[in-house]
Amino acid sequence: MSLKKSLISLTTLKAIDFLFPLLLIPLAINKIGIENYGIVAFFQTWTIFFITVIDFGFVISGIQKIAIIQKKIIEDTYLISSVFIKLLISIISIITFIVIIKVSPFSNYNELMLMFSFAIFSGIGNFQWYYQSKSKYKFILISSLLSRMLALALFLVTVKGDDDIQQFGFIISIMYIIPNVIYMIERKMNIRYIKFNTSYIKLIFKSNLNIFIYRMVNASVFPIYIYFFSFIFTGGEFGALSLVQRFLGAAINFSTPITQALIPHLSKVKNSPKNDYKKEFNKLNVRLLAFSVILMVFVPITIFTGVIFNVFSGGLVIKDLLIPSILIFSLVPHVMNSFYSQSLVLLESSDIVRNIILLSIIISVPFFIISVAFANKMLIINYVATYFAIMFLLLLKNRNKLNDK
Structure with a gap:
């Protein structure tokens, strides 16, 4: 794919990712109120952070690696290894997420905590970086568009007033869950070599560690501020x-x-x-x-x-x-x-x-x-x-x- 087409595809993808949530903002604020909107946004901010953590830098290193791999068995082994690493990190991330919520002003919102915990866990299946390396932007666009349209439809049907904060939280969480589930199903259908290689997993972990630390520290700045803002x-x-x-x-x-x-x-x-x-x-x-x-x-x-x-x-x-x-x-x-x-x-x-x-x-x-x-x-x-x-x-x-x- 040419640079121009890649740029158009990437811009379109980002437009879909943010135009639909922006469209939901006035609708949500008018329905559930500005204070309830802030509560859901608090959960969403930490969810985005932990999804970034679970990615473990594959959005950078994975794209480069997949682009140069020639053999299918090596590619599949790399993807399986990435899932194993992200699974371990997701367990730690969800536990940390729950602790943060429990020591925040919103500790009583257990339903929201559960919904967004599932959204964080779904980050295991985020193979968007893989499809970008293969220039399969159309598949990413369709998956993203499907989840956004479903979320908008559910919002219009289920969110009626300020008592519907749980429904709104569910709608926001599925915008992250659905594309990742689609990615996971597609990869499961096309991966032919399912074998864990402990040495290879350790090698990937070490090679991604510096990228992971940099991205985690950089991504943590705003959520930490948001946490303190919630008290102030x-x-x-x-x-x-x-x-x-x-x-x-x-x-x-x-x-x-x-x-x-x-x-x-x-x-x-x-x-x-x-x-x-x-x-x-x-x-x-x-x-x-x-x-x-x-x-x-x-x-x-x-x-x-x-x-x-x-x-x-x-x-x-x-x-x-x-x-x-x-x-x-x-x-x-x-x-x-x-x-x-x-x-x-x-x-x-x-x-x-x-x-x-x-x-x-x-x-x-x-x-x-x-x-x-x-x-x-x-x-x-x-x-x-x-x-x-x-x-x-x-x-x-x-x-x-x-x-x-």
């Missing part, structure tokens, strides 16, 4: 924060194919004279920065307009949005960090990316503790500042590499 914010503010979070996530995912498409342009001039690469990087940097700023302005305008014209009702008021809206400022560094990190990887400096993210998070810990202890509403500023710190450090390292090139 009022019900209305926490629901508003969840609304902002969903729009922020949609904007970031909308920008992902764009940042990914810029890297091939840089790769073409990688071995050219230093000034050519530097000029290309600077040009793309300015354009992407302008795009991210425009996107950052568009998101709050959309949200506040929706509240003013009662698209979002359910008890949501402008006052509750004021502090949570600070989160939107992290959109620019999220978009730019994707570009800067991929550029450093292209310049064979992937270790620098990992070290910068880990260093920035470690530096932010004292400020995090101070905010929790003395000025908890400042916690959201600390979150945004962490990503700006990562952005400036990544940009600085890119500049240094360009000057050394």
Whole structure:
């Protein structure tokens, strides 16, 4: 599949993954209320995190590995090994998820905890990375579209008022479960060699460990903040924060194919004279920065307009949005960090990316503790500042590499 077709397919997939949830947001808030929406979003945030953990970096290493495997028996052994590793991690993840819920303000929502535990467990069957390596985007699109359409239909039929929070939680959870079940069934039907190779499993585990640690640490930042926000914010503010979070996530995912498409342009001039690469990087940097700023302005305008014209009702008021809206400022560094990190990887400096993210998070810990202890509403500023710190450090390292090139 050509780069253009892959980009279109990936963009379409991400659009389906986020347009349907975005469509559900005003419907859900208007039906179950902003506070109940925030509760379900809390469970959803931790579910997404643990699904990322269970993936164990296969979304990166698995795509590369499958792409070069020639023999069917090796491919099947790799997939079976990945299932075994993810099964072990899923058990630990579900236990950790339950502990987190039980020491959160939402410890009494046992039904939601059970539903989202199944969603986490279904991450074992997430073979989307395998289909991407095979350029089977149509199969991924159909699976995703099917689950989203079913979820929307169930919502319209079953969710009628604020007492239907459990039904809404079930609907959100099946959007994760159904595609993974489809992937698992398809793979079960097509895997011919089912054999556990302990040595091979250990080898994969060791090769993926660094990627896993990096992705887990990076992915854990927002859920940890959300956990503390659940104690700090009022019900209305926490629901508003969840609304902002969903729009922020949609904007970031909308920008992902764009940042990914810029890297091939840089790769073409990688071995050219230093000034050519530097000029290309600077040009793309300015354009992407302008795009991210425009996107950052568009998101709050959309949200506040929706509240003013009662698209979002359910008890949501402008006052509750004021502090949570600070989160939107992290959109620019999220978009730019994707570009800067991929550029450093292209310049064979992937270790620098990992070290910068880990260093920035470690530096932010004292400020995090101070905010929790003395000025908890400042916690959201600390979150945004962490990503700006990562952005400036990544940009600085890119500049240094360009000057050394």
